[in-house]
Amino acid sequence: MAETLTSQTPYDGVTVLRLNRPERLNAINETMLGELRDACAGLRADPSVRAVVLTGAGRGFCSGIDMRDFGPGMLAADDPAIDRLRFQEAMAALPLAIENLPQPVIAAVNGPCVGGGLALCLAADIRIASSAATFGNAAILLGLSGAEMGMSYHLPRIVGTSVAADWMLTGRTVDAQEADRRGLVSRLVAPEQLLDTAIETARAIAQLAPLGVQMTKRALQTNTDAASLPAAMELENRNQVLTHATDEAAGRRRNWEG
Structure with missing residues (x-):
């Protein structure tokens, strides 16, 4: 204890x-x-x-x-x-x-x-x-x-x-x-x-997808010091590609679409 x-x-x-x-x-x-x-x-x-x-x-x-x-x-x-x-x-x-x-x-x-x-x-x-x-x-x-x-x-x-x-x-x-x-x-x-x-x-x-949450936290931390908008977008783009391919994201999209 x-x-x-x-x-x-x-x-x-x-x-x-x-x-x-x-x-x-x-x-x-x-x-x-x-x-x-x-x-x-x-x-x-x-x-x-x-x-x-x-x-x-x-x-x-x-x-x-x-x-x-x-x-x-x-x-x-x-x-x-x-x-x-x-x-x-x-x-x-x-x-x-x-x-x-x-x-x-x-x-x-x-x-x-x-x-x-x-x-x-x-x-x-x-x-x-x-x-x-x-x-x-x-x-x-x-x-x-x-x-x-x-x-x-x-x-x-x-x-x-x-x-x-x-x-x-x-x-x-x-x-x-x-x-x-x-x-x-x-x-x-x-x-x-x-x-x-x-x-x-x-x-x-x-209650949200853990990978999406953690990628968002990392992007916020990293892009606070990003050298430029394009540099920040590079990280954002890669995070979206990674999270898009997960089973959890697919399931949430199906629920969203109804």
């Missing part, structure tokens, strides 16, 4: 992965670091899982790294630079693990989403927020770079360069309404509706 995560399957094909350190606003400690990495590896290898909901227990989504009680692996500023680099790379591997899942990931942001928590949220494919959610890039307030764990890559692509610079250079807290207005989230819902909305979205995706 995991100490810092819970996993549920409310519907076939849907996994709800919940960060579970509510007394610390689900801050990432050494145990969670390992358990979240292992959970992503398990999901990646499980073809029965077709969509994932990532959320937090209690009143927070994730408050970032646990600065007060991370565990024995926490390094000091005077530790060798190579060791501190390895630590940073281990943290940065978490959003990579989420982004690299073949299944679409829906972040259900239920409360404070800060630092490393924001990085996890940005790595998701879809972000749905409670009206009680808040977002912040707090590293710069601690004298560190505000660019960490993929944030300088993801955030400008989602909200634009100027807005990303505003948030990352000031470290200010962004409320759910501003996050919605700037396009950080796709939907803003009442707190009591958040999890149901995220699960229903995941359930709708899970």
Whole structure:
């Protein structure tokens, strides 16, 4: 049994992965670091899982790294630079693990989403927020770079360069309404509706053809950085040819045609 995560399957094909350190606003400690990495590896290898909901227990989504009680692996500023680099790379591997899942990931942001928590949220494919959610890039307030764990890559692509610079250079807290207005989230819902909305979205995706869904996710990720429209279309065209030839696509076409 995991100490810092819970996993549920409310519907076939849907996994709800919940960060579970509510007394610390689900801050990432050494145990969670390992358990979240292992959970992503398990999901990646499980073809029965077709969509994932990532959320937090209690009143927070994730408050970032646990600065007060991370565990024995926490390094000091005077530790060798190579060791501190390895630590940073281990943290940065978490959003990579989420982004690299073949299944679409829906972040259900239920409360404070800060630092490393924001990085996890940005790595998701879809972000749905409670009206009680808040977002912040707090590293710069601690004298560190505000660019960490993929944030300088993801955030400008989602909200634009100027807005990303505003948030990352000031470290200010962004409320759910501003996050919605700037396009950080796709939907803003009442707190009591958040999890149901995220699960229903995941359930709708899970009912679709897995290959079509996964090819769509890959195309979105790849073509965000496509060099040109023709380059993006090359990938799209090949994906369509591959998915068109599957038995599942043929069956769905027959149902569609009546």
